[in-house]
Amino acid sequence: MKSFISILTIYFLTAITSSAQNAEKKVVITGVRFSYPLVEKWIEAYKVVNPDVNVVIETRTTTDPAKYDLLIEAFDQDANIKESREFLYIGRYALLPVANAQSAFASEFGEKGLTNELIKQIYFNDIYADKKKQKEIKSQFTIYTRLQKAGAPITFAKYFGYEQTNIKGKAIAGADEHLVKALLKDSTGISYNVPGLLFDLKTRQPLAGLKIIPVDADGNGKVSDDERFYGTLDTVLDKIESGQIKNIPVEFLHLSIAKNSTNEEALKFLQWVASNGQETLEGFGFLKLDPKRLQAEKAKFDVAVN
Template sequence: MSKYIWVSLMLFFLLGCSGGKQQQQKAIVTEPGDGLTGTIQLSGAFALYPMVVRWAEEFKRIHPGVKIDISGGGAGKGMTDVLSGVVDIGMVSREIYPEELKKQAYPIATVKDAVVLTVNVNNPEIDVIRKVGITKEMASRLWSRGMTTWGEVLGTTSTLPVHVFTRSDACGAAETFASWFGKRQEALQATAVFGDPGVAAAIQKDKVGIGYNNVAYVYDQRTKRPFEGLEVIPIDLNEDGRISEEESFYQTSEILVKAIGEGRYPSPPAHDLFLVTKGRPQKEVVVAFLKYVLTDGQYLANETGYIGLSNDQLADERDKLKLNKD
């Protein structure tokens, strides 16, 4: 991972973020020291990692007797770990498969995120890329090795080669991205790189590269703008060969998050992110953490570059925990 992303993410994790308006409701200030103790172990999706770190920081402030261990590794690892009892909670950034539900996977939707397409900001064709964007059909062809030059992608005479990147780990980002054009992760044909940070770093180093990332790994949450070297490719939603003003909402994470929340960005690649337990959670400290995520913790979503759930969806998710709405 490049030094730009590492430095920015580390500052974000250590210091937190200060921008962005929150959910309509104000945070409920809870005094620390209520006696809750215990350990929570989580693993899984890179997409949820920054959000869960932020939640954990605040939850531990409120409950200093609680220890929370968090590791990445991809949505597939999170699901495997929770179903095998290695962790209390799996972080999963894709839909839950029927076979996983049969094995007692118990998903709780927490926030929304999106996968966006990324290129190097110094791509020689960057001006044309900004003007015409990319369609769903073009993306499908690119990730099936159906195109080899940027001229084919952009409809120009350019012979500049295009280097396509995907994820090597079983992950929600790849599964969600592939589902946008009716495929599964296994069907994506490209140079495989591990993790969200790995794909972002690969694009930063390759001027003719194209990849995809979750929003939190593209935008610096201090500046709300893309990390150095990265730019988001706009999606040509109406496929008319140009990016209109209505299709241009990628300048900052705040503008993009607003578009996702309003449904102007397609779903997929916008999607829900889940915290998954094996069966309905029973461990007191785990239930308390999930309750926090679905109540007070929602005000941190926009601040961290995610989209909070609607009040109706929050009520549905709290019902899964047998929680009251207050």
């Protein structure tokens, strides 16, 4: 009997130890949902070289973000949050105006495009705007925007000098992908969104039913032929990466970890992404970091580990 009890004790101790070891090999990520396909690709590649590590994505809920090992987010955080977390800026994303392809708005602006002044007039509530200088817009339209605080609406509004709360239209619950679904159902719908949700990632063509609206990309007050570069996703990314494009908001995508984190595997995953994550960005509609910034990000986490 004593021998059997001893065997059971050893078994349970081994099971407990094994469970603890497995727990240490798990990394839980949450954050902005339009990044999930990209993160899933990173996880898939990471699993090949680290088969014993379980990296998973959990859809963000009301749970305290601090309960997750890593956050992937799409807007600049408040100073108090920056004090408690280390950030890896890994890529960038752009925001493009878009309309239902069958809408009168798409017919009116699909070719002539939008200037800075028109974007502000159409998308934002501005009590200080000079109504006498506003352009006549013949088509009826319905703007769809995010209800919750989120990276895309914050970035879109900030670029043009506003707050998320200044965006006009119907604020809907859910993620950025739900804005696309709303557009496809409403023949008057217009919105803004990231290229990765507006283009088919396989064909690299705009999604059927959507019309991406060109903008005055050089800031000269009109939209010329060379500013209508929305035929393929790769053309859009190349144009934005090639120089100082105006009227297309661009913001960083970043991963972060708590400074007091004890999950070594989470830090290792961050390091791996810093070294290997750039090659998959454009495939999912994101923009690469410039080489100098990338080296600085890599060095930051080398120091953190060593």
